[in-house]
Amino acid sequence: MKHFLTSLFILLSVNLSQAQCTDLFFSEYIEGWSNNKALEIYNPTNQSIDLSAYSISRYSNGGTSPSTTQLSGFIEPFSTFVIGLDKRDPNGEGYEAPMWDGYYTYTDSITGEDITTYNSENDLQSKIDLFVNPIYYFGTNPDSAAAFPTSLYFNGNDAITLEMVGGTGAVIDLIGKVGEDPGAAWTDDEGNYWTKDHTLIRKSTITSGVTGNPITFNPTTEWDSLSVNTFINLGFHDCDCFNNNHLVENTKxxxxxxxPSTMQNITIKNNTAIQSYSIQNKLGQIILHKYVNNLNTIEIPAPNIKGIYFLSIKDLYGIKAETIIIQ
Incomplete structure (x- = not known):
């Protein structure tokens, strides 16, 4: 019975999500200090995709004329690809300040020696798959502007699109609203900045991009907000785009x-590092979802209502599911 319920859960998840999991979309947005700018794209399909067929455009300060950068490289199935602003000169200053690489040098107050430390959580450079836009063009010559696009020089009030190259140039995802200048940033209902000095992560329930310019852009609808200069989630994305070849029930x-559990904490052990986990009830509603720090063993709170639930974890190799019973 237990394995039947798990298999039924997997089948329902696949059928409900396959209709939308057909093209790339933005999965993470980094608008950090200085030149800490990056965008993560997620591939929800079971096919490798050539990124040369896609471009990223920035519509600055409510403008309707974009600066466009064609992408390159390949994005693997159910994987991410991170594009970052190409500012890597360690001696750069001001507008040329380097993207953070995790290293920090200070002078010891006692010995007077320079000491360099490294913190992987502050290392954005190592997470970038494609660096773009090393030069910011300030002029008005259209040929030069096209040769030196500024797509990754976004601030909190710039709309960003992911588009197909050539043909119709169809928009397949959009952050913000083209033609609208929100001021410093788009905000939540209480006026708190979301697109400025923040990291945004696409909710796992989102399975396709925004293809039309919204009447109102409310970032809280599809995104979760993290504090400025948070980079630790780049490189993987938790998404409900389950696939028969990707979602594996692996009780071993x-x-x-x-x-079964009696409403106490539940321990999960996996043979590889766990990236995130979710618990759904029988109606398919997510009642708990959390990113974890790549641990093989985690302890999670059990649901506080008796019943049957469906646990899924994501690791480097995919998503694994298990039924849990609360007595």
């Missing part, structure tokens, strides 16, 4: 106990 490599 995932160990959940106690199960």
């Amino acid at each position: 490599s995932i160990n959940v106990f106690p199960n």
Whole structure:
């Protein structure tokens, strides 16, 4: 019975999501200090995709004329690809200040020696798959502007699109609203900045991009907000775009106990590092979702209502599911 319920959950998840999981979309947005600018794209399909067929455009300060950068490289199935602003000169200053690489040098107050430390959480450079836009063109010559696009020089009030190259140039995803200048940034209902000095992560329930210019752009609808200069989630994305070849019930490599549980904490052991986990009820509603720091063993709170639930974890190789029973 347990395995039947798990298989049914997997089948329902696949059928409900396959209709929309057909093209790339933005999965993370980094608008950090100085030149800490990056965009993550997610591939929800089971095919490798050539990124030379796609471009990123920036519509600055409510403008309707974009600066466009054609992409390059390949994005693997159910994987991410991170594009970053090409500012890597360690001696750069001001507008040329380097994107953070995790290294920090200070002078010891006692010895007077320079000491360099490294913090991987502050290393954005190592997470970039494609660096673009090394030169910011300030002039008005259209040929030079096309030769030196500024797509990744976005601030909190710039709309950003992911588009197909050539043909119709169809927009397949959009952050913000083209033609609208929101001031410093787009905000939530309480006026808090979301697109300035923040990291945004696409909610796992989003399975396709925004293809039309919205009447109102409310970032809280599809995005979760993290503090400025948060880079640790780049390189993977938790998405409900399940696929038969990607979602695996593997009771040998995932160990959940106690199960059944009596509303106490539940321990999950996996043979590889866990990136995130979700718990859904029988209606398919996500009641708990959390990113974890790549641990093989985690302890999570059990649901506080008796019943049958569906646990899914994501690791480097995909998504694994297990039924849990709360007595």
